[in-house]
Amino acid sequence: MHPIRTAILSFGMSGRVFHAPFIALDPAFELVGFWERTTNNSLEFYPTVTIYRSLEDVLNDASIDLVIVNTPTYTHYEYTKKVLLAGKHAVVEKCFTSTTEEAIELHQIAIEKNVQLSVFQNRRWDSDFKTVKRLIKENWLGNIVEAEIHFDRFKEELSPKLHKETPGPGAGTLYDLGPHLIDQALCLFGMPDSVFADIRITRPGSLVDDYFEILLYYKTIRVRLKSGYQVREAVPSYVIHGNKGSFLKSRGDIQEIELVANKKPGNKEWGTEPIEEQGLLHTEMNGQIIRGKVPTMQGNYADYYSAVAIAINTQTAMPVTAQDGINILQIIEAAFKSNQQKAVIDL
Numbered sequence: 001m002h003p004i005r006t007a008i009l010s011f012g013m014s015g016r017v018f019h020a021p022f023i024a025l026d027p028a029f030e031l032v033g034f035w036e037r038t039t040n041n042s043l044e045f046y047p048t049v050t051i052y053r054s055l056e057d058v059l060n061d062a063s064i065d066l067v068i069v070n071t072p073t074y075t076h077y078e079y080t081k082k083v084l085l086a087g088k089h090a091v092v093e094k095c096f097t098s099t100t101e102e103a104i105e106l107h108q109i110a111i112e113k114n115v116q117l118s119v120f121q122n123r124r125w126d127s128d129f130k131t132v133k134r135l136i137k138e139n140w141l142g143n144i145v146e147a148e149i150h151f152d153r154f155k156e157e158l159s160p161k162l163h164k165e166t167p168g169p170g171a172g173t174l175y176d177l178g179p180h181l182i183d184q185a186l187c188l189f190g191m192p193d194s195v196f197a198d199i200r201i202t203r204p205g206s207l208v209d210d211y212f213e214i215l216l217y218y219k220t221i222r223v224r225l226k227s228g229y230q231v232r233e234a235v236p237s238y239v240i241h242g243n244k245g246s247f248l249k250s251r252g253d254i255q256e257i258e259l260v261a262n263k264k265p266g267n268k269e270w271g272t273e274p275i276e277e278q279g280l281l282h283t284e285m286n287g288q289i290i291r292g293k294v295p296t297m298q299g300n301y302a303d304y305y306s307a308v309a310i311a312i313n314t315q316t317a318m319p320v321t322a323q324d325g326i327n328i329l330q331i332i333e334a335a336f337k338s339n340q341q342k343a344v345i346d347l
Contacts, residue, residue, distance in 0.1 A: 001313055003027065003028060003029055003030035004028060004029045004030065004065045004066050004089075004309060004312055004313075005029075005030045005032045005063050005064050005065045005066070006023050006029050006030065006031055006032060006064070006065065006066045006067070006068065007032050007033050007034070007035070007050075007052065007058045007061070007064045007066075007067050007068070008020060008023075008031075008033075008034050008035070008067075008068040008070060009034075009035045009055065009058070009067065009068060009069050009070055009071050009079060010034070010035065010070050010071050011034045011036055011039075011041050011042040012070075013260075014070040014093055015034060015042075015068070015070050016042075016045065017256065017259040017260055018070075018120070018122060018256075018259065018301065019068050019070060019091075019120075020034075020042075020045070020046065021259060021264060021265055022265060022301055022302045022304070022305045023068075023305060024046065025264075025265055025266050025302060026302065026305050026306060026309065028305075028306070028309035028313070029066075029305065029309065031046060031049060032049065032050055032061075032063070032064060033049045033050030033051060033052055033058075034046075034049060034050075034051060034052065035052045035053075035054070035055060035057075035058055036051050036052070036053070037053060037054075055079060055082060059082060059083065059086040059088070064088055065088060065089060065312070066088065066089040066090070066091065066308075066312065067083045067088050067089070067090050067091075068090075068091045068093075068120075069083060069090055069091065069092045069093060070093040070120070071093075072161075072163040072164075072170065073093075073095050073097070073098060073163075073169070073170025073171075073175055074098055074163065074168060074169045074170045074171075076092055076093070076095075076096065076097045076098070076102075076170070077097045077098065077099075077102040077103075077105075077106065080092050080097075080106050080117075081105070081106060081109060084106065084109045084110050084113055084115055084117065085109065085113065087113055087115060088115060089115050089116040089117070089312055090110070090115070090116075090117050090118070091118050091119075091120050091308060092106075092117070092118070092119050092120065092325070093119075093120050094119060094120060094121055094179035094180070094183075094325075094328075095170060095175045095176070095178070095179045095325075095328070095329070095332070096119045096179075096322070096325030096326070096328065096329060097170075097325075097329065098169035098170040098175075099169070099329065099333070100326060100329040100330050100333055103322065103325055103326045103329050104326055106322065107322035107323065107326065110322060116308075116311055116312050116315075116318055117318065117321075117322045118308060118311070118318035118319065118320050118321065118322070119320045119321075119322065119324060119325035119328075120304070120320070121179065121180070121183045121320045121324065122301045122304055123180045123183065123184060123253075124183065124184070124187060124304070124319075124320070125299055125300055125301050125303050125304055126251075126253035126255070126299045127252065127253045127254075127255075127271050127272070127273050127296050127297055127298055127299030128237065128238065128249050128250065128251055128252050128253050128273070128277075128279075128296065128299075129184055129238075129253075130297040130298075130299060131249065131279060131294065131296050131297045132188070132238050132240060132247065132249060132279075133187065133188060134297060135240075135247055135281065135294070136188060136240065136242075139244075140244070140245065140247070140281060140283055140285070141240055141241070141242030141243075141244055141245050141246065141247060141283060142242040142243040142244030142245065142283075143220070143242055143243045143244075144188075144189070144221055144240060144241070144242045145220065145221060145222075145241055145242060145243060146221065146222050146223075146224075146239075146240075146241040147185070147188065147189070147221065147222075147223045147224070147238075147239070147240045147241070148223070148224040148225075148226070148238070148239040148240075149181050149184055149185060149223070149224070149225050149226075149237065149238055150181075150225075150226045150227065150231075150235060150236070150237045150238075150251070151177045151180055151181055151226075151227045151237070151251065152226070152227060152228050152229075152231035152234060152235070152237075153228075153229050153231065154229070154230065154231055154232045155229050156203050156204065156229065156230070157203075158203065158205060158206060164176065164208070165206065165207060165208055166207070166208070167207050167208055171208045172208035172209040172210070173208070173209050173210045173211065173212060173227055173229070174199060174209055174212045174227075174332055174335060174336070175332065177227045178212060178214075178225070178227065178328075178332055178335075179328050179332075181214075181225040181226075181227065182214075182225060182328045182331050182332070183320075183324065183328055185216060185223050185225060186324070186327055186328070186331075188223075189216075189218060189221055189223060190218075191327055191347065192216035192217055192218050192223070192331075192347065193217050193218060193219065193346065193347060194216075194217040194334075194344050194345060194346045194347060195214060195215070195216060195217070195331055195334040195335055195338055195344070195345050195347065196214070196215040196217070196338050196343075196344045196345070197212060197213065197214045197215070197334075197335035197336070197338040197339045198212065198213045198339060199211070199212045199335065199336065199339040200212070202228065202229060202230050203229055203230075210228070210229045211227065211228040211229065211230075212225070212226070212227055212228075212335065213225070213226045214226075214331070214335050216331070217344070234250065234251075236248040236249060236250060236279075237249060237250055237251035238251075238279070242283075244283050244284050244285075245281065245282050245283020245284060245290075246281075246282050246283070247279055247280070247281050247282075247283075247294070248279055248280045249279030249280075249296075250277050250279070252273040252274070252277030252296065253271070253273065253299045254271070254272070254273055254274070254299075255270075255271050255299050255300075255301060258270075265300070265301070265302055266302070270298070270300060270302075271298040271299035271300045272296075272298055273296045273299075277296065278293040278294055278295060278296055279293065279294050279296065280292070280293060280294075281293070281294045303319075304319055304320070307319035330347060331347070334347060
């Protein structure tokens, strides 16, 4: 079975940090090239790759099996549609598209063309989230009644990436960080019954939302998702309460920090959090009260691409499906509707 020949549509932070290192590491893939319109920056890191000057050049290369669509969100629908119609598999960065309607159409095209389509939700493979998921699965907290997930920053200055700060399809924090939080909530608890949201602008000069609080209603659970840019002192990123106990955990995964510093994945220590970031578990098991720190699982984004390779080679489900991306967009759109109407929106 030949390696999956892969092209990446951008060599910005996303391509350099989150995609290329793991594709280059995995023998199931062959990193063929990048779409760079005018520069050759990828050659500094990957000297033997091909530089494509247009999307058409990528699509016309019959040897390419898989295309990573990691361009700005407002381009995802147009570019991914062209990739799928060219008969190539696609991995699409979050947010999947700008609208649910676009996402559903791409899903249908992938089915009709018999190609694989996945959304890149790498935070499922964060060390902190993997630990939370394990504790819930192993019933350390009992029946979950309340959960809160944060992705906060302290940063007033606007992003130099104009597409992130210019009002339009896919712009704003809810489309940027929201998919991470929503996806993790759906992984843990499934689709909610209804949604309530408060979405605001807090930074001076900002034209797009940079704060949101979303409340997901389930029959027996309430899940709160929050993100803001005015949080100097971090609160726990995960607060999970059940009828047996509670777990509090920081956002401690170190993979992004190390990738930005050009550290290479693949060593046995990869994705290992500092001990001081361990979460606090306070619960009861077999009649005994337990209160103490919990060792954090290792994170590894490489596991996402390993699963992508298996899905392509065996024609089985992708690790993050197009339907997963559709579900996230349904909640984002319900959140904007809720904020506008100041009402709970049923799904």
